[in-house]
Amino acid sequence: MxxxxxxxxxxxxxxxxxxxxxxxxxxxxxxxxxxxxxxxxxxxxxxxxxxxxxxxxxxxxxxxxxxxxxxxxxxxxxxxxxxxxxxxxxxxxxxxxxxxxxxxxxxxxxxxxxxxxxxxxxxxxxxxxxxxxxxxxxxxxxxxxxxxxxxxxxxxxxxxxxxxxxxxxxxxxxxxxxxxxxxxxxxxxxHDTLPYPARDHRQLERVVREAFNQRRKTLRNTLKGLLDAPAIEAAEVDGSLRPEQLDLAAFVRLSNQLSQDTA
Missing domain, CATH: 3.40.50.150 (Vaccinia Virus protein VP39)
Incomplete structure (x- = not known):
């Protein structure tokens, strides 16, 4: 052998x-x-x-x-x-x-x-x-x-x-x-059916990548290049939180807000 x-x-x-x-x-x-x-x-x-x-x-x-x-x-x-x-x-x-x-x-x-x-x-x-x-x-x-x-x-x-x-x-x-x-x-x-479908999964990838680039900072700071404070609030997310405190559903809401804002 x-x-x-x-x-x-x-x-x-x-x-x-x-x-x-x-x-x-x-x-x-x-x-x-x-x-x-x-x-x-x-x-x-x-x-x-x-x-x-x-x-x-x-x-x-x-x-x-x-x-x-x-x-x-x-x-x-x-x-x-x-x-x-x-x-x-x-x-x-x-x-x-x-x-x-x-x-x-x-x-x-x-x-x-x-x-x-x-x-x-x-x-x-x-x-x-x-x-x-x-x-x-x-x-x-x-x-x-x-x-x-x-x-x-x-x-x-x-x-x-x-x-x-x-x-x-x-x-x-x-x-x-x-x-x-x-x-x-x-x-x-x-999943047969996505539990939290994003309008555009590429935007979800962008939001997640930006959020965790500086994971010790608040979302308000890490996402400022994509979403301003009112947009984060419109997604029903607390901008003073750090990214690791958000669940999947919250990240999808942020990405859907970004898709809406850039449409």
Whole structure:
């Protein structure tokens, strides 16, 4: 069997703990006939179990050296389809002609996890759910609530699109090489109906980005380039609060006020 040394530039940490692998597969609970996509399958630790479910499995792998290893293990299975390429540039919509068809899985390299999640959210209408292994502190930010120091741009923009569930934590010993940080499994489920729909989600992104650029300042100060004090008040938001004190609904009201003011 070919050996592959994990590459630092790809942020590779290969999962090898059988108990953790089984627990992740149980959480995903894939079924025959489903459309699964695995991002960064590595040496196939999860791939075999996903295929055993009877699901159709597309895998997206960037590292050319891993391609022959994956082909050698799984190419004989007609439900296995390998795409060599960068997940950050991959068009996931091509795999899902129907809404809510894709189930995304991945042990994501820490250095691309946030941009990749934002890339996937662009295809949210095609996705049924996502299960990711991420750095534990990233999962804590994804699942954070207002008033918590972890509450910020990532929490708000992901929770705008998805329900977030922090499922369980995974220690460094489950990987080879062992990372210097703890990891966690998160489930993201895109909303069928957005709980707080923005008139223009790009304006929501602008408001959230500006608000958290200087998170220790009040909204009146951080948003002054976008919304003046009367506009913040018109959105039923207290301008003397700091951004981490506002919930998602308040940020959507601010963005809708901005959309109205710039219409």
């Amino acid at each position: 070919q050996q592959h040394r994990a590459r630092k530039r790809f942020g590779q940490n290969f999962l090898h703990d059988a108990g953790v692998i089984h627990r992740i597969l149980r959480a995903i609970h894939a079924k025959a006939g489903e459309r699964l996509v695995e991002i960064g399958p590595g040496q196939g630790a999860l791939t075999e179990g996903l295929l055993d479910s009877g699901a159709q499995l597309d895998v997206v792998e960037l590292d050319l050296d891993l391609i022959p290893i994956l082909q050698g293990k799984f190419a004989g299975n007609e439900r296995f389809h390998l795409h060599q390429g960068d997940a950050l540039k991959f068009d996931f919509a091509q795999l899902a002609p129907r809404p809510r068809e894709l189930r995304i899985v991945g042990n994501l390299p820490y250095n691309i996890s946030t941009p990749l999640i934002f890339h996937l959210l662009e295809h949210a209408t095609r996705i049924r759910d996502m299960h990711f292994m991420l750095q534990k502190e990233v999962v804590e930010r994804l699942a954070a609530e207002p008033g918590n120091g972890d509450w910020g741009r990532l929490s708000i923009m992901v929770q705008y699109h998805c329900r977030v569930e922090h499922l369980f934590n995974v220690g460094p010993g489950a990987f080879n090489p062992a990372p210097k940080v703890d990891s966690a499994i998160v489930r993201l489920v895109p």
